[in-house]
Amino acid sequence: MDLIEIIVLAVLQGLTEFLPISSSAHLILPSQVFGWQDQGLAFDVAVHVGTLAAVMFYFRHDMQRLISAWFKSGWSSKPSADAKLAWYVGLAxxxxxxxxxxxxxxxxxxxxxxxxxxxxxxxxxxxxxxADQRRGNGISLARMTLMMALVIGLAQALALIPGTSRSGITMTAALLLGLHRVDAARFSFLLSIPLILAAGGLKTIELSQSLLPVDWTSLALGAALSAISAWVCIYYFLAFINRIGMLPFVLYRLALGGVLLLFFV
Structure with missing residues (x-):
């Protein structure tokens, strides 16, 4: 991979992991549309480490609060709201x-x-x-139920289909269930942490069994760029989503899908 490919793929991963437009689609497309060489397993691991670092850093205070609450009252008959949310993230x-x-x-x-x-x-x-048009007045995370969390978790499984978008499908399910836009996005982002951690762990195991040489400079650059772009994405998405809504992302998806069908299928 040359420097341009590293920069483009890393920034794409960072931005699209959390925007509702599908990271897997954007990482697959350059190789299929532009004939770029597949980025390989090692680079996949590196950019996932970057996005994981970004979301964990952004939500570090939320994670500390949820984990602390879970240990204090997570197994009690009356868990706190934060302990319930920690359970919901894990079960979903x-x-x-x-x-x-x-x-x-x-x-x-x-x-x-x-x-x-x-x-x-x-x-x-x-x-x-x-989903964005049909949302209600907006349910907060404090009022989320176990059934709602499980429905969002089931929807997340659909993200295995390239082009679906993990964040997109979880926000869609959350909005259909009545969550407020910001709370739908926050739950989606929190839900990404264990999933990216698990996926990255599996890829790391596969990588450890590979005999291919590793370009550590490229991996470090890819991880850093994906982390920076992911943090920027999360920050501005949460800051503006309640004002702009989902329409810009819907229009982008329709335009991208149309271009692909017209010129590349």
């Missing part, structure tokens, strides 16, 4: 984890195509727009 991660173990290889072999990405980008983009 399970469906996507199981789906990845059971279906990951099949999806990798059969669904990583431009056509699938295009239709998923359009279809789930429309669903995101519908």
């Amino acid at each position: 991660t399970i469906p996507a984890g199981l789906a990845g173990v059971l279906l990951g290889n099949w999806i990798e072999a059969n669904l990583r195509s431009v056509e699938v990405i295009a239709w998923a980008t359009i279809g789930f983009g429309i669903l995101l727009g519908v």
